[in-house]
Amino acid sequence: MQRHVLSVLVENEPGVLSRVVGLFSGRGFNIDSLNVAPTLEDGVSHMTITTYGDSMILEQIMKHLHKIVSVIKVMDFADTPAVEREMMFVKVQAEGPMRGEILRTVEIFRCKVVDVSCNEMTIEATGDYGKLEAIISLLQRFGIKELARTGSVAMRRSKKVD
Template structure:
């Protein structure tokens, strides 16, 4: 099962490598990783997506909590949360393809952020399923390049 783990950490050198080392040292895979500073100076939030059964995820969380620089660890998969990912796609858009691609962009509420005579760069934000569906639709036009941020997520409402 896919899990999204949110980790509040002290923003100091080596924290990312210790967290990544914890995963790799135990044979766990990080599917996506996103790190950014919080509003509190000196603190960052790491959002990691990984796969595993409940027992494996419980072990990961316990190990993460043992790290000195870790202040809080939450499995957002267990709570009601909002998850988003941002993706940029470079798509071949020559000739008659362009109008069809622009219709798809409109349906998916994407933005065209760069235009050239031969291609478009499209920005899309949403859940993983939306991004996958867009990729599947645009593949027939020729996707030249994809860049994705990985998941970011927050718990909904007043869940502590």
């Protein structure tokens, strides 16, 4: 199954989120992450939806999204150059000599320690999906106690001028 990141511009009105999410669940399609925020244009919001599935099912979902009156524009970034980022907090067990190793890992990935206690550290990390998965993989050996992720935010890359 392929990972798809969808950018959906919608009118910011009651019920639009419910209609979009209902479209996915009604067809048995799971949403991996969902991020919604206002745009510069009044009354318009930007949804970034991350999901997995084959391209035939996704094509049907996109066609149905276009039929929702409140949906302005839909774009799948699978075949479009895009910038994608996500933010997460990871709380890890951090006692004694492990602290130094955790700090080196944090430095390598350009993360920030945002909270510390005598036996835990909370780390803030920002990056694309692959980077965050790599950080989680490395921090698991210390004992991850809690994890919170924002979900992806994506935007089409600017066209390059020759």
